[in-house]
Amino acid sequence: MSNKPVRAQAKGSAGVTAAPDSAVGEHAPVEASAKAPPAPEGKNSVKKPKPARGESHLAMVRRARRINRELAEIYPYAHPELDFRNPFELLVATVLSAQTTDLRVNQTTPALFAAYPTPEDMAAAAPEDLEELIRPTGFFRAKSRSLLGLSQALRDDFGGEVPGRIEDLVKLPGVGRKTANVVLGNAFGVPGITVDTHFGRLVRRWKWTGQEDPEKVEAEICAIFPKSEWTMLSHRVVFHGRRICHSRKPACGACPIAPLCPAYGEGETDPEKAKKLLKYEKGGQPGQRLTPPPDYPGLPAPPAAARAARP
Numbered sequence: 001m002s003n004k005p006v007r008a009q010a011k012g013s014a015g016v017t018a019a020p021d022s023a024v025g026e027h028a029p030v031e032a033s034a035k036a037p038p039a040p041e042g043k044n045s046v047k048k049p050k051p052a053r054g055e056s057h058l059a060m061v062r063r064a065r066r067i068n069r070e071l072a073e074i075y076p077y078a079h080p081e082l083d084f085r086n087p088f089e090l091l092v093a094t095v096l097s098a099q100t101t102d103l104r105v106n107q108t109t110p111a112l113f114a115a116y117p118t119p120e121d122m123a124a125a126a127p128e129d130l131e132e133l134i135r136p137t138g139f140f141r142a143k144s145r146s147l148l149g150l151s152q153a154l155r156d157d158f159g160g161e162v163p164g165r166i167e168d169l170v171k172l173p174g175v176g177r178k179t180a181n182v183v184l185g186n187a188f189g190v191p192g193i194t195v196d197t198h199f200g201r202l203v204r205r206w207k208w209t210g211q212e213d214p215e216k217v218e219a220e221i222c223a224i225f226p227k228s229e230w231t232m233l234s235h236r237v238v239f240h241g242r243r244i245c246h247s248r249k250p251a252c253g254a255c256p257i258a259p260l261c262p263a264y265g266e267g268e269t270d271p272e273k274a275k276k277l278l279k280y281e282k283g284g285q286p287g288q289r290l291t292p293p294p295d296y297p298g299l300p301a302p303p304a305a306a307r308a309a310r311p
């Protein structure tokens with residue numbers, strides 16, 4: 001689609017043609033996802049999303065689903081950017097990813113999983129050895145305590161297996177709803193919306209929600225999309241946030257969904273300057289995974305050793 005922004009389209013449904021798309025359920029009633037997690041209780045728990053000026057809720061839902069379809073075309077290869085081979089590795093990598101990049105985690109976990117391939121192995125680790133291995137990811141003492149605690153819980157309470165239910169996962173040390181949804185969605189095939197910093201920023205820019213609290217964001221976005229879309233929607237939005245719609249300098253002038261975005265103009269609108277802001281495969285740079293999926297069009301990330309050897 002053209003990069004030329006048509007801001008009026010974002011203000012109402014008139015300019016947004018709803019192409020049939022059974023996967024996304026464009027024509028399904030808004031209640032299609034009524035099984036979304038309930039919004040957490042609290043004074044502001046039912047705050048309605050603030051629509052783009054003059055846009056009805058229904059028009060916003062149609063625009064949101066259109067954006068999802070566009071993102072599916074832009075990032076057909078969207079995937080988790082943490083390297084993992086089984087649910088345990090994904091759980092550990094996700095805990096380590098707090099306050100650091102997926103790249104840093106991916107450069108750290110090969111040695112970690114070589115030393116402690118199972119929950120039983122990690123549960124028996126000496127804390128100082130574990131800390132040393134995960135030190136590059138930051139907050140290594142707290143993360144080490146979480147990994148020891150969750151490994152021991154997996155060993156003692158779940159027969160050495162990662163449980164596939166959110167209510168069990170969130171009871172593990174260091175595991176919140178975000179981590180649980182990542183594990184469920186990508187290791188167990190259970191649909192879930194993962195609200196990280198990128199996801200929250202973008203859905204607020206797009207006026208899909210006005211909420212700041214991640215659990216309220218999750219509940220409101222779940223209500224917009226069919227359950228079957230939740231996991232891939234999360235990947236697509238995070239991919240877009242990492243590559244184009246950055247926190248400080250969104251590359252609006254190089255953004256394929258600019259015509260659908262009420263926040264167009266928050267970032268660089270000059271196409272040539274915006275192009276220089278693109279990251280990872282969109283900017284011709286390596287990705288974050290050392291072992292990206294076969295359909296990933298960019299380069300794999302360099303392992304830790306190669307990175308250290310660079311001048």
Ligand code: SF4
Nearest residue numbers: 245250252255258261
């Ligand atoms: S880069 Fe700009 S136009 Fe694109 S989604 Fe972000 S704010 Fe909107």
